[in-house]
Amino acid sequence: MRISQKLFFITLIFSLFAVPQFANAHEHKKAKGKVSIENVWARATFALAKTGAVYLRIDNASQSDITLLSVRVDSSVAAEAQLHETVMEDEMMQMRELESGIKIPAGTNLEFQPGGKHIMLMGLKEPLRASDTFVLTLVFENNKIMRVSVEIKDAR
Template sequence: MMNRLAPALAATLLAASLPTAALLAHRYKAGAISIAHPWSRQTAPGQTVGGGFLVITNAGGKEDRLVSVSSPAANEVQLHTMSMDGGVMRMRQVTNGLPVPAHGTLELKPGGFHVMFIGLKAPFTLGAKVPATLTFKRAGKVKVAFAVEPVTYTGPAAAPAMEHSHAGH
């Protein structure tokens, strides 16, 4: 009886592990810094800007700082913040980087801090990967790929023990 159940059990375990495997495939590490699930939304033809989002966790005992981001996919890449002021959305470039606290997390997400790709050289197409280099004060340069998700995507589903992570303007 057990021999007949083994293939079904193996298939069930494999299927259950796929979401976790997909999330793990989008992780990068440099020293104490871990980067989880960099993603962007697909852009429309002719759209000149796109947003990027990710989660950065610092396991170290000293603060680090995301200083800049660069990408061959855009003429310029900036770090931005978004806030609401009297019902008006305001975006501002962050010029001195973003702190990643010691033993803490920095989440770049829609409606908050994010990466702004300006002067797109081609639309971000669904399923594509947008190459980028993150530069940290302590951890140095880390090459990542932003997974292009559907316009309706709002971020990865929270997974147990996962370090937590703009549409066109």
């Protein structure tokens, strides 16, 4: 096997085993030493919306620092997904893309929430309808990939 094929298979195997743990409101199981993605949801949009936002929490209970590099959704959901932060500029709330990703030190959490860091969907193909779901792919450093199901909620 050539090196590139080997790398492909290693990546594939990793992504098969990197099944994220979904948080459950009633039971809080947290495996020690793992990276888990919790409370994944997106806000339902109005009919003609071209952008949407996804929120979630990344719990890095592992011994190593990790870096979230980028996020992706299928092109049937949106043209692009970006990591954004909200900042105050000239007394105005502005959004800025975090192009070099976000580091999550070992033993810490990263929270994406309304008014703060969020995952922005640009060029929505269809509005996000409450109770629908779609898949979000999180790409970490070292070719580590996690896929989570995003639940769309009516949060007005």
